[in-house]
Amino acid sequence: MPDAPQDLSPRDRSGTAARLVRAYLQLVATSTRWSFTGDSQAIPILLQQSGSPPHGAIVAFWHSSILLVPSLWRWARTANPMLALRVLISRNRDGRLIADAIAPWGVGCIEGSSNRKGKDKGGARAFRQALRAVHGGETLVITPDGPRGPAETVQPGTMTLARIARCPVVPIGAASGSLRLPTWDRLALPLPFTRGAIIYGTPLGPDATDSDLAAALAASSRAARQRWLTGRLAPSERLWALTGTLLAPALVIMLRVRLARGRERAGRLRERLGLTPLKRPRGRLFWMHAASVGECRSALPLVEAMLERHPRASILLTTATVTGADILADHRATLSSDRACRLFHQFIPYDVPRWIGRFLRHWRPEAALFMESELWPGIVAACYRRGVPVAVINGRLSDRSWGRWRKHASLARRMFSRLDFVAARSEDDAARFAALGVAECHQFGDLKQSAPPPSASPALLEVVRSTCGSRPVLLAVSTHPGEEEEITAAATLIREDCPDLLCIIVPRHPARADDIAARLGSVPRRSRNETPSARDPIWLADTLGELGAFFRVATIAWIGHSMSAPGGGHNPYEGVRLGVPLATGPHIGNFADAYARLGESVAIVADASELARWAVPLLKGPALRAAVAADASGRVPGHIPGHTPVPAPLLTRINAMVSP
Incomplete structure (x- = not known):
């Protein structure tokens, strides 16, 4: 035994x-x-x-x-x-x-x-x-x-x-x-x-x-x-997640519609569902999200600074629009091979729990940095539950966003309290973020001041310059519904003193081009490779990614989304950096600090007649134009090619939010 x-x-x-x-x-x-x-x-x-x-x-x-x-x-x-x-x-x-x-x-x-x-x-x-x-x-x-x-x-x-x-x-x-x-x-x-x-x-x-x-x-x-x-989902967040799940089939259909309208990229729709053929790079990975063109340009100096500060880390930059993707692609082509291979792009998934979960499981970011105001409750909650710290960079809350979040106080407080910190653009923005539950708010300045001007390829710039010739150019940038008529009326008044004026209209959303053309009459359109003749007063620049070329041929420029309430305005620093005298409408609340910094060097005009009265002396006086442009440029830190003047305290705070 x-x-x-x-x-x-x-x-x-x-x-x-x-x-x-x-x-x-x-x-x-x-x-x-x-x-x-x-x-x-x-x-x-x-x-x-x-x-x-x-x-x-x-x-x-x-x-x-x-x-x-x-x-x-x-x-x-x-x-x-x-x-x-x-x-x-x-x-x-x-x-x-x-x-x-x-x-x-x-x-x-x-x-x-x-x-x-x-x-x-x-x-x-x-x-x-x-x-x-x-x-x-x-x-x-x-x-x-x-x-x-x-x-x-x-x-x-x-x-x-x-x-x-x-x-x-x-x-x-x-x-x-x-x-x-x-x-x-x-x-x-x-x-x-x-x-x-x-x-x-x-x-x-x-x-x-x-x-x-x-x-x-x-x-x-x-x-x-x-x-x-606070990592546990509140009832309001569960309702949000359920709504996203129920809407998932409709979102897939909407993707197909957006693709047909040119707002999505063929072959990349699966990215909106959290799927990707790309492999995650080894080592540390930062996730940055910039919704569209403006946010993407603001993010570029920060991208370069972080690639320099973390030589072994990678950055995944997501955008919500194809225009933002184009901005990043152009910038990536200017980077050294070492940095370019550490910079990735994806389209951000829609805020559906299953899709966001796929995205986070695949990329496993160490930190998430959202530019300006692009925040989604489900995404923030998913990051928080996975231990991924989230921050808002260059944070802003417009009057409209502020009012909307206050109406949904329960959901807003839960989401904003989960943010690691917010780097706000202004005191007002910081106060609003704090009121919504953000525990730590800083002011490191507006990154739009550090962003480079929009680029333009030599070939494109040659085409635009040859088209405009020696004609004085009034450039209307980022126009919104109703503003094209005001600009056209102003151009008509200006031509009484400058008969060869060419007015180039760049709508904020080129998809509106058919409607704009129907209202303005027969105008040549850049998207159809149509060029204005010497008699054409208007050129409709209904394309994406070409604003840099139009700014470089402009004599003066007017910035849209500002003529009628509620408006909000757009970034003035792009034109300032390229030495173009600027005007805008009175409704510029989203960029109030930027315009306050620029002072009287940017004209505020209420209607077509005021725009014409401002424009004529500048169009006829080269010395006056140069003085106005120099005054505006002197109020903003200069941009040095290859240099990223991102505030050092911001980089230090970002570094502190991640596991070392």
Whole structure:
């Protein structure tokens, strides 16, 4: 008969238990969608990076979170494989179990705790070992309320060690889907396949007190729990997601209609459903979204700055329109091969949960940067639940958007509270974002000031110049319904003094060209390769991506979406950079700060007669034109080719929002 099984020795049982604990913690760490965020000052300390204090540091968290913090270790060790870490544990069976469980991860332990009832617990010896470890550059992990509590009450020792070692203390808060065990501290047993949040607080100096540490730990823990709680979908968000799902078939039909109208690209419709044939590049990937032409041009300096700042990272830039895609394609052709191969383009998927999920699973961005005001609740929620921090760059909220979000306060507050930060264009924009729930708002200036002017190929520019000849040109840019008639009336008045005037009308949406032509009569159209004769007063430039050429031949220009309420205006900096005297209508609320900066160098005209009175002296006076253009250019920082004058604090803040 076979021998009877032998009982496992205490050491064997302890080893088995440690392996089980380690396997479970590894499962939790790898299957949980963690988000890591907090004070950027803590990152170099946590990672022992160059520039951090010469000695080590102390990382503190409540004892109830002890099973969640291995995920922080995994995050930090991935960024710095040479990270040296020691954990202070108690000299008992539970402490040894933890030591055995984490030893294979390269984590050292120091055994000891405060003496109790005259019994030596190894506290003095542990204190000396901890002091040597910190002086040696290691990071020491401590639970200030452990090992026996009271829970969330700082016991003497942590800040004493920090004062003697002259090292910082980083408070950590953690929260995830967990079970609370009936222990003295209600220990959190994390569940796998859930979401979690770890917040690193502002580092405390060595002169901070126990009360300071208790307050910092409480704040970090509250922030972590709040971030975890807001990751769950609210009823308004569930309704939004359900609406998107139900509308999915109609959106597919709409894609076909848009394709027929030239608003989509053949062969790329699947991108709107979150599908792509492209492979995700290795390493870090930033996702930037710029809806259309204006946002895309604003994003270009930031794209170049980030490619330079992160030489091993890639950028995925999504657009909502084909015109935005064309802007990026033209710019990509000007980049070096190294940078061009790290810049990708996709059309952004519609805000349908299944489609956005596909997109995020494939690209796995480390951060999402949305330009100006292009925000969708489902996309923001999906990023938040996957631990992808979201920021708004060059953020603006027009009167119309502000009113619309206020009408849907519940959905808006939920979405805006999930933003990591907003870099607003103006004080008014920052105040509106804050009122909608954004916790952190900055003002780093308007990136449109840094954007290069629209480009023009030499071949296209030659065609346009030969067409215009020596005729004075009034360029009407980004016109909206009703404005073409005003411009035509103004051009008629101007021709009384300048009979050879050519008025080039560039509608904001070229799809309106048939309607415009029907209202203006027989006019040559650029989309049909029709050119104006010497007698034609109007040329309808109903094409995409050619504005740079038209600006370069313009004598003066007028910027649309501004003649009648509510309007909003358009970006004036493109014309300013190309030295073209500008006018606009009075309804320019979306760009009020830009026009205020430019002052009287941009004329505000209320109707066709005022536009004509402004235009005639400039058309007949070259010296006056040059003076007006120089005045406007002097009010805006110059653009140096190959240089990206993006504010350094903005780049620093973006860098702080991602896992290092």
